[in-house]
Amino acid sequence: MSLLIKNGMIATASETFDGDIYIEGETIAAIGKNLAATHSGAGKAAKVIDAKGCYVFPGGIDAHTHMNLPFMGTNSSDDFETGTIAGLHGGTTTIIDFAFQAHGGTLDAAYNRWQEMAQGKAAGDYAFHMAVTDFNPKVAAEIKTMTDKHGITSFKIFMAYKGALMVDDRQIVDLMAEVKKHNGLVIAHCENGDMVDQMIADNRAKGNKHPKYHVLSRPPITEAEATGRLMDIAHAGQYPLYIVHMTCDEALDRVREGTRRQQKVYVETCIQYLVLDESLYFQDGFEGSKWVMSPPLRKKEDQEALWAGMNQNLVHTVATDHCPFCMDQKKMGIDDFSKIPNGMPGIEHRMELLFSEGVLKNKISMQKFVDVTSTAPARIFGLAPRKGTIAIGADADLVILDPKVQHTVSAKTHHMNCDYSAFEGWKLTGKIKTTVLRGTIAVDGGKALVGKGFGKYLPRKQSGALL
Numbered sequence: 001m002s003l004l005i006k007n008g009m010i011a012t013a014s015e016t017f018d019g020d021i022y023i024e025g026e027t028i029a030a031i032g033k034n035l036a037a038t039h040s041g042a043g044k045a046a047k048v049i050d051a052k053g054c055y056v057f058p059g060g061i062d063a064h065t066h067m068n069l070p071f072m073g074t075n076s077s078d079d080f081e082t083g084t085i086a087g088l089h090g091g092t093t094t095i096i097d098f099a100f101q102a103h104g105g106t107l108d109a110a111y112n113r114w115q116e117m118a119q120g121k122a123a124g125d126y127a128f129h130m131a132v133t134d135f136n137p138k139v140a141a142e143i144k145t146m147t148d149k150h151g152i153t154s155f156k157i158f159m160a161y162k163g164a165l166m167v168d169d170r171q172i173v174d175l176m177a178e179v180k181k182h183n184g185l186v187i188a189h190c191e192n193g194d195m196v197d198q199m200i201a202d203n204r205a206k207g208n209k210h211p212k213y214h215v216l217s218r219p220p221i222t223e224a225e226a227t228g229r230l231m232d233i234a235h236a237g238q239y240p241l242y243i244v245h246m247t248c249d250e251a252l253d254r255v256r257e258g259t260r261r262q263q264k265v266y267v268e269t270c271i272q273y274l275v276l277d278e279s280l281y282f283q284d285g286f287e288g289s290k291w292v293m294s295p296p297l298r299k300k301e302d303q304e305a306l307w308a309g310m311n312q313n314l315v316h317t318v319a320t321d322h323c324p325f326c327m328d329q330k331k332m333g334i335d336d337f338s339k340i341p342n343g344m345p346g347i348e349h350r351m352e353l354l355f356s357e358g359v360l361k362n363k364i365s366m367q368k369f370v371d372v373t374s375t376a377p378a379r380i381f382g383l384a385p386r387k388g389t390i391a392i393g394a395d396a397d398l399v400i401l402d403p404k405v406q407h408t409v410s411a412k413t414h415h416m417n418c419d420y421s422a423f424e425g426w427k428l429t430g431k432i433k434t435t436v437l438r439g440t441i442a443v444d445g446g447k448a449l450v451g452k453g454f455g456k457y458l459p460r461k462q463s464g465a466l467l
C-alpha cells in the first residue's frame with residue numbers, strides 16, 4: 001500500500017517547507033515537490049491526500065502516560081485500547097507508558113504484566129519505561145535484561161508516595177550507578193515525599209477535606225527540594241537524568257543551576273502545567289478534584305517560566321502524564337482530599353493545545369512545537385531515527401493539521417474514557433484532520449480507522465545525545 005500526501009507545509013524540528021511525502025508500506029520513501037502517485041515505478045497508484053493549507057508534522061510521542069494503572073485503590077480509566085485511540089485522534093502515534101515493579105517483585109514480572117495489558121490492545125505504538133519501586137541487588141541484575149532483552153532503557157524512580165512507590169536516596173544512587181553501566185537513563189518524579197506527607201497529615205488532623213488542600217500540601221518548595229537533591233546526586237556520579245512533569249519556576253531554577261556545571265539533565269513538563277493554574281482547586285465543592293494530580297497545577301508565573309524554559313532549552317519535552325479517573329473514582333476522596341486518585345485525562349489534546357496556545361500565540365516556534373512533542377522524546381528515549389522526524393526510511397507517522405479550523409474541547413466529543421474534560425470549553429484554533437501511523441491512515445475526519453491491536457511494541461535503544 002502506498003500513500004502520497006501532497007502540497008503540505010511539512011514541519012520538522014529544524015524547518016518548514018512546502019512539499020509532498022510519498023509513503024511505501026510503513027515508511028517514508030520520498031520527500032519532494034510534485035511527486036507522482038506512482039513514484040515507486042511499481043505501476044500501482046498511491047492513495048493521494050491533499051494537504052494544501054495544512055501542516056504535516058511527525059506523529060506525536062507522549063513519553064508519559066498511565067493506561068490501566070492500578071493506583072490508589074483503583075485503575076486509571078483508559079486502557080491501552082481507548083487511551084491510544086484517543087491519542088491517535090490527537091496526533092499522538094506513540095506512547096511511552098510505565099510498567100511498575102510490585103514491592104518485592106521483579107522487573108521481569110512487571111514487564112510481563114504490562115505487556116499483557118497492552119499487547120493486542122494498543123491501537124497506537126507503545127514502549128515502556130520501568131518504574132523501580134523496590135531497588136535491591138536482585139533487581140540490579142535485571143537492569144541488563146531489561147535493556148538487552150526488552151529494549152527498556154529508562155528507569156523511573158519516585159521521590160514521593162512513601163510506603164507505596166518512593167525509594168530512598170541510597171536506592172537512587174545505587175540504581176543510577178547500575179543504569180549507567182548499561183548507558184540507560186534514570187527518570188524521576190521529584191517531590192519530597194516526607195515533607196508532603198507531613199503537610200497532608202497536618203491538614204487531615206485539622207479536618208481539612210476540600211480538594212484545595214491537595215495543592216496546599218504540595219507547595220513548590222517540595223518539588224524544588226527533590227529536584228535540587230536529585231540534580232546533586234546525579235552530578236556527583238556524572239549520571240544523566242530526566243525529570244518528569246516539572247511544574248514550577250522554583251524547581252526549574254535548580255535545573256538552571258545544574259546546567260552551569262555542564263550537567264546532562266532533561267526536563268519534561270506536561271501540557272496542563274503550561275495552560276492551567278492552581279485557581280482551579282479553589283472552586284466550590286468537589287470540582288477541583290478533576291485536577292488533583294502530583295505535582296499539582298501552579299501559578300500563572302510558573303507557566304511563563306515553563307514556556308520560557310522551552311525556549312531556553314531547559315525544558316525539552318511536553319508530555320501529559322495522562323492518568324484519567326472518572327468522577328465516581330475521584331469521589332473516593334470526597335471526604336478526604338488525600339484519597340482523591342491522582343491524575344487527569346490529557347493525551348487527546350496535548351498537541352492541539354500546544355499548537356493553539358503555543359505556536360499560534362507566538363510563545364514557541366513551529367520547530368520547537370515539533371521538537372518537544374516528538375523529535376526530542378524520540379531522541380532522548382532511543383526511538384530515533386525510526387520515530388520523531390520526517391525522513392526517508394523513518395516510520396510514516398504523520399499528522400495533518402489544519403491551522404484555520406476552530407473547535408471546542410469537550411467531554412461530550414472526546415474519545416478518552418473519562419466523563420469529564422480537564423479542558424472543557426476551551427476554544428482551540430488548529431484541528432487535526434488526519435493521523436497516519438506506519439503508513440496506515442489511523443484517524444481521518446474524526447473517525448478512527450484502526451483499532452485494538454494495531455499498535456506495535458517498540459523496544460528502545462539507548463538515549464541519543466541531545467545535550
Ligand SMILES: [Zn+2]
Binds near residue numbers: 064066321323
Ligand atoms: Zn506519571
